[in-house]
């Protein structure tokens with residue numbers, strides 16, 4: 393059987409305009425948000441950090457420039473899918489400090505035959521595309537969406553397997569805690 397790779401990708405190409413300074417560098421519990429998200433992925437065959445060239449140094453992660461700089465996390469996904477080996481990509485925003493290895497394991501375990509993306513539902517039932525699995529077979533579809541003017545990341549959730557919050561809450565209660573402003577930083 394053909395072995396598929398498992399890759400990790402962090403997207404950090406945003407402007408942090410609501411935060412007021414680069415939120416990836418914000419320190420929480422003594423470490424940068426960037427380092428925290430990075431170290432909470434399970435082991436992966438490839439690890440890429442999508443961000444403007446030279447903005448970050450993250451040992452063990454391959455720096456990857458945006459294919460369409462400034463066009464948002466859907467464009468970041470295009471870059472990640474294009475650079476990762478064929479298989480599944482764990483794709484996360486840099487501003488989700490509550491993610492854990494168990495969260496990724498829960499998504500990976502939820503994969504079904506035919507699914508090309510896997511995303512959790514939050515406590516309100518909203519799908520969460522910024523901490524989700526995408527299969528590299530979506531490359532062409534994601535580029536086509538961008539070419540057509542689409543910029544919402546959730547549009548990339550094609551052939552999606554959804555994971556109910558009840559299946560995620562125990563493993564990762566803070567999974568979708570999102571840092572947009574300094575007030576969102578959890579107190580250490």
Ligand SMILES: Nc1nc2c(ncn2[C@@H]2O[C@H](COP(=O)(O)OP(=O)(O)OP(=O)(O)O)[C@@H](O)[C@H]2O)c(=O)[nH]1
Nearest residue numbers: 404405406407408409410462463464465468485486
């Ligand atoms: N690669 C890449 N990532 C992006 C881009 N825009 C936003 N992101 C990332 O997508 C995630 C969610 O985006 P936002 O929460 O809007 O972050 P942001 O755009 O930096 O912040 P705001 O300027 O306040 O909207 C963060 O991890 C961002 O770094 C982009 O153009 N390219």
Ligand SMILES: [Mg+2]
Nearest residue numbers: 406407408409
């Ligand atoms: Mg933004």
